[in-house]
Amino acid sequence: MATDIILKNANVITMNAARPRAELIAISDDSIFFVGGNDEVARLTGKSTKIIDCAGKTIIPGFNDAHLHLFSLIRKLTSLDLSPDKVRSIADIKEVIRKAATSKPPGAWISGTDYNEFYLEGKRCPTRWDLDEVAANHPVVLSHRSLHACVLNSKALELAGINKETPEPPGARIERDLDTDEPNGVLINMLGFIRSHVMPPFSDEELEEGVALADEYFLSHGITSFQEATVSNDLARWETVCDLKLDADLLSRVTMMAGMGYWQDFKERGLGTRSGDNLMQLGAVKVMLEVEPEQAELNKLALDIHQAGFQLAFHAIDERTVTGVITALEYVNQHSPVAGRRHRIEHCGECPPPLLERIKKLGLVIVTQPAFIYYSGERYLAMVAESQLPWLYRIKAPLEKGIVVAASSDAPVIPADPLMGIYAAVTRQAESGQTLQPEERVTAEQALALYTANAAYSTFEEKTKGSIAHGKLADVVVLSDDPTRIPPEKIKDIKVEMTMIGGEVVWEA
Numbered sequence: 062m063a064t065d066i067i068l069k070n071a072n073v074i075t076m077n078a079a080r081p082r083a084e085l086i087a088i089s090d091d092s093i094f095f096v097g098g099n100d101e102v103a104r105l106t107g108k109s110t111k112i113i114d115c116a117g118k119t120i121i122p123g124f125n126d127a128h129l130h131l132f133s134l135i136r137k138l139t140s141l142d143l144s145p146d147k148v149r150s151i152a153d154i155k156e157v158i159r160k161a162a163t164s165k166p167p168g169a170w171i172s173g174t175d176y177n178e179f180y181l182e183g184k185r186c187p188t189r190w191d192l193d194e195v196a197a198n199h200p201v202v203l204s205h206r207s208l209h210a211c212v213l214n215s216k217a218l219e220l221a222g223i224n225k226e227t228p229e230p231p232g233a234r235i236e237r238d239l240d241t242d243e244p245n246g247v248l249i250n251m252l253g254f255i256r257s258h259v260m261p262p263f264s265d266e267e268l269e270e271g272v273a274l275a276d277e278y279f280l281s282h283g284i285t286s287f288q289e290a291t292v293s294n295d296l297a298r299w300e301t302v303c304d305l306k307l308d309a310d311l312l313s314r315v316t317m318m319a320g321m322g323y324w325q326d327f328k329e330r331g332l333g334t335r336s337g338d339n340l341m342q343l344g345a346v347k348v349m350l351e352v353e354p355e356q357a358e359l360n361k362l363a364l365d366i367h368q369a370g371f372q373l374a375f376h377a378i379d380e381r382t383v384t385g386v387i388t389a390l391e392y393v394n395q396h397s398p399v400a401g402r403r404h405r406i407e408h409c410g411e412c413p414p415p416l417l418e419r420i421k422k423l424g425l426v427i428v429t430q431p432a433f434i435y436y437s438g439e440r441y442l443a444m445v446a447e448s449q450l451p452w453l454y455r456i457k458a459p460l461e462k463g464i465v466v467a468a469s470s471d472a473p474v475i476p477a478d479p480l481m482g483i484y485a486a487v488t489r490q491a492e493s494g495q496t497l498q499p500e501e502r503v504t505a506e507q508a509l510a511l512y513t514a515n516a517a518y519s520t521f522e523e524k525t526k527g528s529i530a531h532g533k534l535a536d537v538v539v540l541s542d543d544p545t546r547i548p549p550e551k552i553k554d555i556k557v558e559m560t561m562i563g564g565e566v567v568w569e570a
């Protein structure tokens with residue numbers, strides 16, 4: 062009966078309805094062997110058993126961030142931070158860029174992330190001319206917090222071949238000076254193109270440094286699994302991430318989606334949804350349409366991918382897009398049943414009651430971002446039509462209908478901090494203090510499930526992940542406090558103290 066590791070004197074939240082709480086976890090190899098009371102210690106201890114006394118601390122299943130963007134996160138972790146915490150004005154931004162320019166050779170790219178004009182004095186975006194003043198000889202690219210916009214200086218625009226004569230690219234926009242027609246540096250929906258086609262790829266050293274930062278970032282937030290949801294994921298990207306896993310540069314378990322343009326390549330290689338193992342597997346096909354598609358076109362695309370055997374994950378935020386996605390899956394369902402296929406709606410930002418009903422009928426999974434309420438709540442209240450406000454990023458209503466809702470950060474859009482997401486799901490409180498849709502508040506247990514059991518369901522891994530029970534992978538996190546037993550406003554102050562993946566302690570505070 063001897064086991065490798067025993068975690069005792071713990072307040073274990075198992076997320077397993079058959080035994081919701083326990084005091085002790087015994088681990089054998091990479092899996093959980095036994096969950097029970099402290100009185101079992103002697104029976105489970107052998108000569109080589111390592112015993113960890115948790116001194117009453119709370120243990121939960123490792124967090125699973127159901128939708129994020131690894132390489133954008135790496136870009137962010139290795140870029141200048143221009144978030145509202147760090148800069149309050151365009152003058153501040155210029156100062157940060159000026160400093161960077163003095164430390165880099167001319168011609169080297171300067172990359173900044175997370176500017177948000179909503180929080181800048183004067184509430185305007187910086188322009189190429191602002192950036193030229195402080196970095197005339199370095200190409201500069203600043204990405205907006207939403208990643209939908211970016212600003213380039215003149216040097217970067219030149220390298221991108223964007224000038225007065227450049228026509229509007231499909232699905233994207235080049236903002237121009239109204240008098241001269243000259244691009245002002247602000248580009249909409251072109252960041253992906255700039256990063257992949259204009260900026261040089263990460264050098265080996267940059268990638269190594271960035272992956273190490275990302276790995277530490279995930280583990281320090283208790284993220285033992287994450288799902289890579291980038292629409293440009295191709296076979297080369299798959300191989301890169303497989304290598305990172307094989308070399309143990311990235312310890313969190315990965316489910317990587319295939320981009321909509323590449324699913325046939327994956328299929329030809331013999332790879333489908335769930336190919337791989339518990340360290341690295343292929344997930345859904347990510348579908349994201351920048352241009353408003355014809356419904357018939359979307360129907361056909363969805364049916365093709367569905368019939369090829371893949372799970373689908375549609376990016377859909379506003380009501381019109383969510384409706385289009387549901388309509389497409391209803392069309393698919395008329396040809397080939399979608400029940401059990403767990404097709405996903407990523408974001409599902411606006412979801413009025415009739416749509417919820419149709420989602421339930423199709424058995425779709427909603428992958429939401431609770432902490433958007435925290436980080437963007439003030440902006441939503443200012444910008445979203447009043448008629449849509451009750452339907453924003455709903456969690457309780459779909460859960461009560463029996464729809465599976467998993468949660469994520471969409472990092473680097475917001476920090477990959479599940480405890481912040483749990484806090485937001487429980488309080489619906491914006492950073493600015495306002496409350497959004499208090500009727501959508503969920504309990505801390507329900508919020509934990511979004512990042513554990515439900516996230517595991519979203520990748521067909523509920524048999525191996527998402528709860529603490531015999532036979533499950535030994536991915537667990539020790540927290541400084543019990544989110545279900547402290548006042549909700551304190552949840553965001555809970556610290557991750559230890560992270561364990563496959564029975565190995567991979568991070569400690």
Ligand SMILES: [Zn+2]
Nearest residue numbers: 128130290471
């Ligand atoms: Zn995303």
